[in-house]
Amino acid sequence: MPKKVYEKELKALQARLVDMQAWVQASGARVVVIFEGRDAAGKGSTISRVSQYLNPRVTRVVALPTPTEREKTQWYFQRYVPHLPAAGEIVLMDRSWYNRAGVEHVMGYCTNIEYHRFLHQAPIFERMLVEDGVLLLKYWFSVSDVEQEKRFRSRNDDPLRRWKLSPNDVLSITKWEDYSRAKDTMVVHTDIPEARWFEVDNDDKRRGRINMIHHLLSQIPYEHVERAPIVIPPRPPSGGYERPPRELQNYVPDYVATILPDDAAAE
Numbered sequence: 001m002p003k004k005v006y007e008k009e010l011k012a013l014q015a016r017l018v019d020m021q022a023w024v025q026a027s028g029a030r031v032v033v034i035f036e037g038r039d040a041a042g043k044g045s046t047i048s049r050v051s052q053y054l055n056p057r058v059t060r061v062v063a064l065p066t067p068t069e070r071e072k073t074q075w076y077f078q079r080y081v082p083h084l085p086a087a088g089e090i091v092l093m094d095r096s097w098y099n100r101a102g103v104e105h106v107m108g109y110c111t112n113i114e115y116h117r118f119l120h121q122a123p124i125f126e127r128m129l130v131e132d133g134v135l136l137l138k139y140w141f142s143v144s145d146v147e148q149e150k151r152f153r154s155r156n157d158d159p160l161r162r163w164k165l166s167p168n169d170v171l172s173i174t175k176w177e178d179y180s181r182a183k184d185t186m187v188v189h190t191d192i193p194e195a196r197w198f199e200v201d202n203d204d205k206r207r208g209r210i211n212m213i214h215h216l217l218s219q220i221p222y223e224h225v226e227r228a229p230i231v232i233p234p235r236p237p238s239g240g241y242e243r244p245p246r247e248l249q250n251y252v253p254d255y256v257a258t259i260l261p262d263d264a265a266a267e
Contacts, residue, residue: 001206023222028087037141039169040151042202063094101186119189130194
């Protein structure tokens with residue numbers, strides 16, 4: 001997708017996301033958006049574009065770490081419940097309870113009994129959420145094996161993004177078919193009328209982001225909310241306040257002055 005077309009459309013969709021967020025606040029809606037998919041499928045970068053201009057007090061990203069020893073003894077869904085939205089909130093889940101249907105099952109981090117219990121309980125849990133009024137959307141980000149390996153190698157060569165690459169990520173190359181079977185089984189059991197799975201073809205990240213955000217907006221029944229204009233008052237005249245001398249303040253050193261050429265330092 002050409003960069004100029006992408007940037008123009010992305011900005012327009014992000015403006016609509018701001019409108020959608022205003023409706024969520026005004027209406028008291030509760031929205032949960034689940035982002036799942038293969039490693040390096042582009043979930044995180046899409047979440048960044050969705051949340052870029054949204055109010056973090058209203059829209060928050062949930063990305064839970066590995067469960068603690070105590071959490072491992074709880075009902076599986078229990079650790080996710082505290083992160084569900086209250087009225088007027090949006091939660092973007094960077095991976096979710098579907099860890100159990102994917103990485104935990106494929107890598108042997110859960111038992112077969114726990115895995116099959118999850119496949120039975122997940123639709124029940126989600127029907128309860130929807131029945132209670134939660135707007136639940138589930139997206140699976142798909143990427144080809146060739147593109148996934150390309151992104152892994154790119155991350156490994158980039159010190160700014162190497163943190164995104166874990167030993168489990170690399171192992172997913174050797175377990176491609178296992179993950180494919182796990183995903184297919186997950187969809188069979190959890191693609192329910194109340195909470196459908198929507199697949200995002202994300203080999204082209206720009207195209208995938210635009211398609212996903214546009215679809216998300218089409219699934220939320222938001223309306224335009226008129227917001228009262230904010231009037232910035234004139235600054236009142238000085239009451240005699242004098243700022244303390246600059247040399248008494250503990251300023252951050254001007255590092256920029258050391259890297260700019262002499263003719264630009266004064267600008």
